Amino acid sequence: MTLGADIMNDGLGSVLADKRKKVISKYGIDVSTLPTKEELDERTRVEALKKVKLQKQEAWSTWNLYPAHQKIQFDFSKWKPDMQEDSSNAKELGKKAYLLAKRMKNETLNVLFVGAPGTGKTSLALAIAKELGKHTLFISTAELAALFDTDLKNSPDVKQKLKNVENAMIGIDVLIIDDLGTEGSMRFKNFGVTEKMQHLMYRVANGRFNFEKNKVARTTLITTNNSDDELN
Structure with a gap:
């Protein structure tokens, strides 16, 4: 089952990679300016922290x-x-x-x-x-x-x-x-x-x-x- 899963993941990865190339080509995207996965993860983390901070402040502010x-x-x-x-x-x-x-x-x-x-x-x-x-x-x-x-x-x-x-x-x-x-x-x-x-x-x-x-x-x-x- 592990081998089958790997084959499916490889196949799906190839399809996504192909679609990515087509989108890049169609819209003339400069891939050098695209954020890396790590950068996207960090952005998501920062935004999540901001949201939590805002929610927490709204909760605290109830008791002013x-x-x-x-x-x-x-x-x-x-x-x-x-x-x-x-x-x-x-x-x-x-x-x-x-x-x-x-x-x-x-x-x-x-x-x-x-x-x-x-x-x-x-x-x-x-x-x-x-x-x-x-x-x-x-x-x-x-x-x-x-x-x-x-x-x-x-x-x-x-x-x-x-x-x-x-x-x-x-x-x-x-x-x-x-x-x-x-x-x-x-x-x-x-x-x-x-x-x-x-x-x-x-x-x-x-x-x-x-x-x-x-x-x-x-x-x-x-x-x-x-x-x-x-x-x-």
Whole structure:
């Protein structure tokens, strides 16, 4: 049976080779410019990886928690120092953030953005994430706290959403936690919301750290309006 299969394959190969010659001749194709089988396989592999990456990002993006549920995007081309009160300082900050993003393409780091409201912390965090070109998740702590404020016992859908959000926060390549500390000053019906948030942040922090190698496993970008004392 093996011999018969070989004969059939040889016969089929001859037919295909003949047809290939006819097509090349008919259309005047320059065979020297045709990709090799290896090149075609590599193209297929790259395209497949792109598709998987896109599908994965679409799956992750389901769990973004944007302020007021409005998607926000930003990149370095949109950074306008003249729009800031201290334009020279803003220009320097933009440059530092850009250089930091370049560095983070080869080094996994956590970054904390501290400053008054409106100074561009969130914008620069988004710009760095965009520059890295990795799967990114945006979490507004106010929106996250609002989910915790729900009556979870009678809201199984919200409870499941919180689990999904937490899993995404742990597994995503780049996590942006926006306005950390804001939730601590907000009023909620369930007084345990802050404690629950602390427990979640603790689990997320642990999940994003490689204890075996004692280093950061995945990038986390955190923005806050609070001082060190206020955060404590």
